[in-house]
Amino acid sequence: MSELVPILFLIPLLGAALNGLVLTRLSSKAAAKIGLLASVGSFAVALSLSMEVLKTGQAIQWETSWIAIGRWDLRWGFVFDQFTLVMALMVTGIGSLIHLYSIGYMAHDDGVRRFFSYLNLFLAAMLVLVTGDNLLVLFVGWEGVGLCSYLLIGFWFKELKNTAAGMKAFIVNRVGDAAFLLGIFLCLKIFGSVSFSAMQTLVAGKNSLGVADLEWIGLLLFIGAMGKSAQIPLFVWLPDAMAGPTPVSALIHAATMVTAGIYMVCRMGFLYQVAPHAAHFVAVTGAMTALFAATIACVQRDIKKVLAYSTISQLGLMFLAAGVGNYAASLFHVVTHAFFKACLFLGAGSVIHALSGEQDIKGMGGLRSVMPSTFITFFVSVLAISGVPPLAGFFSKDEILYSTLTSEGGGWGLWISGLAVSGMTAFYMTRLCVLTFFGRYRGHAHPHESPPLMTIPLWATALGAAVGGVLSLPRDWHLAPDLLGRLIHGRVPEFAAAGEALSEGVAMIVTTGVGLAGIILAVVVYGLVEPKFSDNPRGPKTVLWNKYWVDELYDVVFVAPFRGLTRLCAVVIDPKVIDGFVILCSRATGVGGSMVTVLQSGRVQAYLLVMVAGALAIILWLGRGVA
Amino acid sequence: MTVSFLTNWVHYLVAALFSVGLLGFLIRKNALVILMSIELMLNAVNLYVAKVSLALHSGAGLVLVVFAITVAAAEVAVGLAIILNLYRAKRSVDVDMFTGLKG
Structure with missing residues (x-):
C-alpha cells in the first residue's frame, strides 16, 4: 500500500x-x-x-534516502x-x-x-x-507549484503584460521563499531534523529548546507562507496573476496553491502552539490582510480582480484561524473556500467565455436569463461565501470567528475585524453578482450558455459549496459529529477555548446578521437603481479604486531603485569597469607583442649577434667560479 | 699547468683564428664571406681538438678532426648551393637584402 x-x-x-x-x-x-x-x-x-x-x-x-551529510x-x-x-x-x-x-x-x-x-x-x-x-520535501513541492504558477500566469506569453505578471508572481514569491529557506535551515540547526514527526517530538519534549528559537522559526516559515498565500505585504502578485487562463485562476490562485501557506502553518501547528508571539503575528497579519483586501474588492470592476482580492481576504481569515490556534477551522475554511471560490472563478470564466473575453462588469448585466446554469451555481457560491446559512461558508466562517473570540490569542479586536470582513465579503460578492447577472445587459457581445463540459464542474463545485458545511457542524448541534475535526484529531493541535465572552448561538446570529446586512446594502445600492460606472471616482473611493497605491509604493521603494542599480550596471559598471578591464588586457597584449616583434627583424646577422651574445653569457656563467 | 697553458702559443693562434672568424661572421654583409668566416671558426676548433688530442696522447681526437673536415666539405657544398640560389633570386649576396622572415 x-x-x-x-x-x-x-x-x-x-x-x-x-x-x-x-x-x-x-x-x-x-x-x-x-x-x-x-x-x-x-x-x-x-x-x-x-x-x-x-x-x-x-x-x-x-x-527513500536523499541526502545524508554528517549528522x-x-x-x-x-x-x-x-x-x-x-x-x-x-x-x-x-x-x-x-x-x-x-x-x-x-x-x-x-x-x-x-x-x-x-x-x-x-x-x-x-x-x-x-x-x-518533512519541510524539505514540502519545499520541493512548494517551489514546484510556484514554477507552475509562473508558467500558467504567463501562459499567453505573447502579451508582455502576462509575462510581466508571471515574473511578478515569481519574484514576490522569491522574497517569501528566502525567509522560508532560512526557517528550514534554522530548523536543521535547532532540531537537527526537518521531519514533522521528529520536530513534534522534540517540541513536545521541550528539553533544551529556547522559545526564542521557536519563535524565529515560526516567523520565518510564516514569511514564506505570506508570499505563497498572498498576505500583506507580499500579496501584490495575486491580483496580477489573474492574467492567466481562468481555470488556472480557479485551481491554482484560489482553491489549492495559495492555501499551501495555510497548510504549512497548520502542519507546523505544534510549533506555533508553543510560540505565542509568532502565532499572534500570524493572526494579526491574517486579520489585517483580510480587512485590507476586502475593502479593495468592494470597488474593483474587473470580475476576476474582485475574486482575486476576495481570495486574499479569505486567505487572511484562514490565517486568522490558524493564528488563534484553531487549525481545524482553518482547514475547514480551506476546504469550503476551495469549493465556492473554484465555483466562482469557473463561473466568471464561463461569463468571460460567453462575452468573448470581456472582464469589466460594466459590460455585463442581465446574464441571468441567457446563462441559467452559470447564474444558479454562481449565486449559490455567492451566498455560501457571504455566510448565508446553511451553506458551507456559513459554518466555516462562523467557526473561525467564534474561535477568534474564545481563543487565548484572540480577542474582541480580531473578532470585530473578522466580522467587518464578513460583512464586506457579503457586500462585494452580492455587488458582483447583481452587476453581472441582474439588471439589463450593458455589453455588445452575444452571450450564450457554456457547453456541458464547462457547466458540469460548475454544478459539482456549487454542490460542494452548498453542502460542504456538513463536514464540520457546530458541536452543540449534535446533528452530525464534527467529521473533519474528528478526522484530523491528533494531526494538528486541538483548539482550546479560553473562555466564552459570547455564547456560540449569539455570535452566530451576529455574524449572520452582518452578512445579511452586507447583502441587503449591496442590493439596495446596485440592484434597485441603475448602476453608474465612473473611471475617475472621487473622494475616499479613489483610495480603494487605486488599491491604496501599494503597487505604486513598491514601484518607488523597490522597483525604481533596482532599475537605477541595473542602469548603473548597464551604463557605468559594465561598459566602463568590466569592458575597460577586458580592453586593457587586449591592448596590453597588443603593445607587448609589437614591442617583441622588433626583435624579429628578419636580418640574419641580428639573430646571430643575439645567439653569440647568448652563448657568451652561458659560457661566462658556467665558468664563473674558474677565474 | 696554468703557466704552460698561458705560454703555449697554440692557444693564442686558435683564439685569434676563432675571433677573426666570429667578427667576420657578425659584421660582413657578403654571404660568401660569412660562409668563409664560419669555416675559419670551424677550423680553429678543429685545430684545438687536434692539439688537445696530442697533449692527451690519444688518437680519438684526430679521428674526430678528420671526420669533421669531411662533413664540413659536404656542408660547404650545400652552403654554396644556397648562396647560388640567393644570388639567382635577388642578383645579390648581401644578407641584408634577405629579410623575408621579418616578424
Missing part, C-alpha cells in the same frame, strides 16, 4: 511528461484526454489511499495521513473538475498540449507538497 503514495504524484508527473516532452505531435483533443486521465487517475489513487487510512486509522508512509539524514519521505487525506482529495478532486472544465474553456486555444502539461505538473507538485513528511 505504501508504494501508492509516490504513485499519487507520479501519475500527473507522467501525464505532464507525456504531453510536454514525449508526444509533441499530439492533437489538442488527445492531449486534453491524457491530462484529464492523469488527473482522474491521481484522484482514484487518493481515494484508495483515503479508504485505507480511514479503515486502519494509520498514516501510510513511504520513504543530517534528509530523506524523500512521504506520508498520507488524515490531514493529507483532506488536502489530497481536495487537490485531485477539484483539480479533475477543473481539467474537465479546461477542455471546454481552452477548446479554441492552440496551446492545449502545453496547458495540460503545466496543469498536470502543477498537480504533481501540489501533491508532493501535501504528502511530504
Whole structure:
C-alpha cells in the first residue's frame, strides 16, 4: 500500500511528461484526454489511499534516502495521513473538475498540449507538497507549484503584460521563499531534523529548546507562507496573476496553491502552539490582510480582480484561524473556500467565455436569463461565501470567528475585524453578482450558455459549496459529529477555548446578521437603481479604486531603485569597469607583442649577434667560479 | 699547468683564428664571406681538438678532426648551393637584402 503514495504524484508527473516532452505531435483533443486521465487517475489513487487510512486509522508512509551529510539524514519521505487525506482529495478532486472544465474553456486555444502539461505538473507538485513528511520535501513541492504558477500566469506569453505578471508572481514569491529557506535551515540547526514527526517530538519534549528559537522559526516559515498565500505585504502578485487562463485562476490562485501557506502553518501547528508571539503575528497579519483586501474588492470592476482580492481576504481569515490556534477551522475554511471560490472563478470564466473575453462588469448585466446554469451555481457560491446559512461558508466562517473570540490569542479586536470582513465579503460578492447577472445587459457581445463540459464542474463545485458545511457542524448541534475535526484529531493541535465572552448561538446570529446586512446594502445600492460606472471616482473611493497605491509604493521603494542599480550596471559598471578591464588586457597584449616583434627583424646577422651574445653569457656563467 | 697553458702559443693562434672568424661572421654583409668566416671558426676548433688530442696522447681526437673536415666539405657544398640560389633570386649576396622572415 505504501508504494501508492509516490504513485499519487507520479501519475500527473507522467501525464505532464507525456504531453510536454514525449508526444509533441499530439492533437489538442488527445492531449486534453491524457491530462484529464492523469488527473482522474491521481484522484482514484487518493481515494484508495483515503479508504485505507480511514479503515486502519494509520498514516501510510513511504520513504527513500536523499541526502545524508554528517549528522543530517534528509530523506524523500512521504506520508498520507488524515490531514493529507483532506488536502489530497481536495487537490485531485477539484483539480479533475477543473481539467474537465479546461477542455471546454481552452477548446479554441492552440496551446492545449502545453496547458495540460503545466496543469498536470502543477498537480504533481501540489501533491508532493501535501504528502511530504518533512519541510524539505514540502519545499520541493512548494517551489514546484510556484514554477507552475509562473508558467500558467504567463501562459499567453505573447502579451508582455502576462509575462510581466508571471515574473511578478515569481519574484514576490522569491522574497517569501528566502525567509522560508532560512526557517528550514534554522530548523536543521535547532532540531537537527526537518521531519514533522521528529520536530513534534522534540517540541513536545521541550528539553533544551529556547522559545526564542521557536519563535524565529515560526516567523520565518510564516514569511514564506505570506508570499505563497498572498498576505500583506507580499500579496501584490495575486491580483496580477489573474492574467492567466481562468481555470488556472480557479485551481491554482484560489482553491489549492495559495492555501499551501495555510497548510504549512497548520502542519507546523505544534510549533506555533508553543510560540505565542509568532502565532499572534500570524493572526494579526491574517486579520489585517483580510480587512485590507476586502475593502479593495468592494470597488474593483474587473470580475476576476474582485475574486482575486476576495481570495486574499479569505486567505487572511484562514490565517486568522490558524493564528488563534484553531487549525481545524482553518482547514475547514480551506476546504469550503476551495469549493465556492473554484465555483466562482469557473463561473466568471464561463461569463468571460460567453462575452468573448470581456472582464469589466460594466459590460455585463442581465446574464441571468441567457446563462441559467452559470447564474444558479454562481449565486449559490455567492451566498455560501457571504455566510448565508446553511451553506458551507456559513459554518466555516462562523467557526473561525467564534474561535477568534474564545481563543487565548484572540480577542474582541480580531473578532470585530473578522466580522467587518464578513460583512464586506457579503457586500462585494452580492455587488458582483447583481452587476453581472441582474439588471439589463450593458455589453455588445452575444452571450450564450457554456457547453456541458464547462457547466458540469460548475454544478459539482456549487454542490460542494452548498453542502460542504456538513463536514464540520457546530458541536452543540449534535446533528452530525464534527467529521473533519474528528478526522484530523491528533494531526494538528486541538483548539482550546479560553473562555466564552459570547455564547456560540449569539455570535452566530451576529455574524449572520452582518452578512445579511452586507447583502441587503449591496442590493439596495446596485440592484434597485441603475448602476453608474465612473473611471475617475472621487473622494475616499479613489483610495480603494487605486488599491491604496501599494503597487505604486513598491514601484518607488523597490522597483525604481533596482532599475537605477541595473542602469548603473548597464551604463557605468559594465561598459566602463568590466569592458575597460577586458580592453586593457587586449591592448596590453597588443603593445607587448609589437614591442617583441622588433626583435624579429628578419636580418640574419641580428639573430646571430643575439645567439653569440647568448652563448657568451652561458659560457661566462658556467665558468664563473674558474677565474 | 696554468703557466704552460698561458705560454703555449697554440692557444693564442686558435683564439685569434676563432675571433677573426666570429667578427667576420657578425659584421660582413657578403654571404660568401660569412660562409668563409664560419669555416675559419670551424677550423680553429678543429685545430684545438687536434692539439688537445696530442697533449692527451690519444688518437680519438684526430679521428674526430678528420671526420669533421669531411662533413664540413659536404656542408660547404650545400652552403654554396644556397648562396647560388640567393644570388639567382635577388642578383645579390648581401644578407641584408634577405629579410623575408621579418616578424
